[in-house]
Amino acid sequence: MLRKGTVAGLILAVMAALWVAPSFAAEIPGWPKFDKEGPVGLTAAGKQVPPRFFGDVDGNGKTDCVVVKGAGVAVFERNDDGTWTETAQMVHPTGTAGVSSIAVADTDGDGRQEIFFGTAHGSENNCRVYVFEHKEKKTFAHVGGMGPYANSSVVRCIKAVDADLDGKPEIAVTHAYGRESYVKLYSARENDKWTEVWKAKITEEDDKGFRYPNTVTVADLDNDKMPEIYVAVQHYDPEAKKCHGWLYAYEMDGEPGRYRYERIWRSDDMEAYVSNVRVVREKQSGKIYAAAQVDLSMPPSSPACWALFGSSEKNAYSLAGIKTVKEFNGLYEECGR
Numbered sequence: 001m002l003r004k005g006t007v008a009g010l011i012l013a014v015m016a017a018l019w020v021a022p023s024f025a026a027e028i029p030g031w032p033k034f035d036k037e038g039p040v041g042l043t044a045a046g047k048q049v050p051p052r053f054f055g056d057v058d059g060n061g062k063t064d065c066v067v068v069k070g071a072g073v074a075v076f077e078r079n080d081d082g083t084w085t086e087t088a089q090m091v092h093p094t095g096t097a098g099v100s101s102i103a104v105a106d107t108d109g110d111g112r113q114e115i116f117f118g119t120a121h122g123s124e125n126n127c128r129v130y131v132f133e134h135k136e137k138k139t140f141a142h143v144g145g146m147g148p149y150a151n152s153s154v155v156r157c158i159k160a161v162d163a164d165l166d167g168k169p170e171i172a173v174t175h176a177y178g179r180e181s182y183v184k185l186y187s188a189r190e191n192d193k194w195t196e197v198w199k200a201k202i203t204e205e206d207d208k209g210f211r212y213p214n215t216v217t218v219a220d221l222d223n224d225k226m227p228e229i230y231v232a233v234q235h236y237d238p239e240a241k242k243c244h245g246w247l248y249a250y251e252m253d254g255e256p257g258r259y260r261y262e263r264i265w266r267s268d269d270m271e272a273y274v275s276n277v278r279v280v281r282e283k284q285s286g287k288i289y290a291a292a293q294v295d296l297s298m299p300p301s302s303p304a305c306w307a308l309f310g311s312s313e314k315n316a317y318s319l320a321g322i323k324t325v326k327e328f329n330g331l332y333e334e335c336g337r
Contacts, residue, residue: 034084037054038052038054038065038076038078038084039052039065039067039074039076039084040052040067041067041068041069041073041099051067051068051099051100051101051102051117052065052066052067052068052102053065053066053102053103053104055104055113056113057075057104057113057115057134058075058077058087058088058113058134058138059111059112059113059134060077062077062078063077063078064076064077064078064087065078065084066102066104066115067102068098068099068102068117069089070091071091071092071098071099072089072090072091072092072099072117073089073090073099073102073115073117074086074088074089074090075087075088075089075115075138075140077138087138088138088139088140090115090117090130090132090140090142092117092119092130093130093142098119098120099117099118099119099120100117100118100119100120100154100155100156101117101118101155101156101157101158101159102115102116102117102158103115103116103117103158103159103160103171104116104160105160105169105171106169107160107168107169107170107171107187107188107194108188108190108191108192108193109168109188110191112133112134112135113133113134114131114132114133114134114143115131115132115133115134115140116129116130116131116145116158116160116171117129117130117158118130118154118155118156118157118158118173118175119154119155120154120155127147127148127149127153127154127155127175127177128145128146128147128148128149128155129145129146129147129155129158129171129173130142130145131143131144131145131146131192131194133192143192144192144193144194145194146171146173146184146186146194146196147175149175149180149182153176153177154175154176154177155173155174155175156174156175156176156212156213156214157172157173157174157213157214157215157216158171158172158173159171159172159215159216159217160172161185161216161217161218161229161336162218162227163185163198163218163227163229163252163259164227164252164257164258164259165218165220165227166257170185170186170187170197171185171186171187171194172184172185172186172216172218172229173185173186174202174212174213174214174215174216174231176202176210176211176212176213180201180203181201181202181203181210181211181212181213182199182200182201182202182213183199183200183202183213183216183229183231183250184196184198184199184200185197185198185199185229185259187259197259198259198260198261200250200261200263202231202233202248210235210236211233211234211235212233212234212235213231213232213233213248214231214232214233214234214274214275214276214277215231215232215275215276215277216229216230216231216232216277217229217230217277217278217279217290217336218230218279218336219279219288219290219335219336221249221279221288221289221290221310221311221317222311222312222313222314222315222316224314226251226252226253227251227252228249228250228251228252228264229249229250229251229261230247230248230249230277230279230290230336231247231248231249231250231277232245232247232274232275232276232277232292232293233245233246233247233248233274234273234274234275242271243271243272243273244269244270244271244272245269245270245271245272245273245274245292245294246266246267246268246269246270246274247265247266247267247274247277247290247292247309248263248265248266248267249263249264249265249266249290249317250262250263250264251264251315264315265315265317267292267307267309267317268319270292270294270307272294272295273294273295274292274293274294275293275294275295275304276292276293277290277291277292277293278290278291278293278334278336279291279334279335279336280308280328280332280333280334280335280336281332281333281334281335282331282332283331283332283333284331287310288310288335289308289309289310289320289332290308290309290310290311290317291306291307291308291309291328291332292306292307292309293305293306294306294307304325305322305323305324305325305328306322306323306324306325306328307319307321307322308320308321308322308323308332
């Protein structure tokens, strides 16, 4: 039984008033599909998936959208009349697994954007991150990647982050299968070569079932000049038939470029799935918070809410509020790295 005043109890009180039966993504016939923003990704089975990136990936000054397409990704360019044209497609070399996450960045500083995408539900031989780099005339070449990840079947998140606040992007990756769940950082030490520079195992020793790391973000929430890596973590206990969720925080210990981090905090159990984390700024006050997206169902379905955590002193965090999605979107803006 949840006690009134606990983090989990407050979250449940907010969500209970909004709850509707969960809806799952239906198969969507045809390709391409568009919503009000642009192209929508589709898996090989025709299921809609959320990962997509907006930006100029080929350097021609026009907005592109990178989305999942089958067993790879596709690039669409926005035309002057608002329509979209597919300009490139990349499929990972094995071609036997889906795509779970996308990131785009120039991590090696050569002036060319790289597209990173990870596999979903593959074997341990093809659970990895693939990297394609823009070359010329809207063409992309496979230039390398990360992994393979032994005993893992899904790359859950890829994100370009500034993990040491030096202005240069690193790539954060979370991957999982059973008791082998990790968050890792990669740095481009030379052109088209990425080196694992830090990792942390997410699974706890007393875990039953699966503990999965989801999304990642970076910020200096306590203003001590040492950035923190925030990870959204979910866990399902099959014996108790109960879900759990937390935010983890790892703080840098040392000089930029040394990539040493220690876990400094884990939130109270929210007793729900924590599917996303963002660092956000309250528009009116300018205060910074770590925000956890909390869902009562898996896969996430509407409604959900956001739990906001603030830090008033070094390595100290407290619950600052629970917001519905509508409240959250109106009051806060993302500012994590």
